[in-house]
Amino acid sequence: MSRGDVSLLRPLKAAETVARTIVAEIQAKGLAPGDGLPSEAVMLEQYGVSRESLREGLRLLEVQGMITIRRGPGGGPIVGAVDAAHLGRVSTLFYNMAGATYGELFEAWVWAEAELADRAASNPDAELRVRRMEPFLSAPDHDVDGLGPYVEEHAGFHHALAELAGNRVLALSLETYGQIVTHHVAVVDDPRNLRDVLTHDHRNIAAAVAEGRRRRARSLMEAHLGGVVDYCRSRLSASLDSPIEWL
Known part of the structure; x- marks a missing residue:
């Protein structure tokens, strides 16, 4: 035993x-x-x-x-609220003790979000898909002031996908990766530098999910996060091989 x-x-x-x-x-x-x-x-x-x-x-x-x-x-x-951010904070203790690196976290994050996008686009309720994706199908008509509100707004897109995935265990567990990544990037860099890219990519992924195109949703999500990872790797290369910090 x-x-x-x-x-x-x-x-x-x-x-x-x-x-x-x-x-x-x-x-x-x-x-x-x-x-x-x-x-x-x-x-x-x-x-x-x-x-x-x-x-x-x-x-x-x-x-x-x-x-x-x-x-x-x-x-x-x-x-309190059942929030992936809370689970992510607890998880970082175990990742840190296991010696897991930020590079491993990014790899898991890309797979997890692609899986959630695939499952969201596969949700059989077409009206629900459109309703949940509707806020992301057009560019916002305002700029969010402050780092916190900006991060929350963009995290809302990934949360909406997770809710459409139809499996609360997967949704809550896999969504934690993005919460940890977001915290890491926000601490060492300003994610608002990616504002235009994120908005554009979210809009395309939202359209694929709303239309029920699961393969396209997965492919777009992989490309989207691949770009984010490349950006982070070029800006934060020194930290990707270091153990994940306990938040």
Whole structure:
């Protein structure tokens, strides 16, 4: 039995049990991002655990982005969002410890996004494909101010493809690669330098997906990200062979 098998089968700590119970209640009650959770006093009585175990369980969920803790009067735990960025942040710890490089990350990213584009174009709901791709079928009539909003706008295109892929496990897992790449590029370079290229490529890929042309969607995505990787390789060549940083 490997060490990984032992880790999966070990008994849960009290804090982990509390964290799982909180997640189960969020799902059972249909709570949405931004909804408040019970106060610490209520949780202590409800779960019958120590304050230390409760707070550790909440920290486990906060680190993984599943909740946020609002400080001060009237504060408390708030439901977070299921976001590939959170999964990407946790994943970078394991990639870093495994010695995985940015070059390997870029290779995985190109394959992942091409697969998602293929699956998105294969979605049998033609009306849904058109509706999800419609915002990207024309050039934006404005320039987004600020790096953060710019990154979010372009990440929205890849998120829309992931949603159309029809497999939430694949969508969430594969979308994390792009989140990590985006963070890396934004730290060492300004991705707005690629604004015109990204907008043009997204428009063509969106059209292929909307029309249900899966092979073209995959080919365009591979070419699109190949260009981005080439750009990064020429500008960031010194860092592509280095281990992925833990975000």
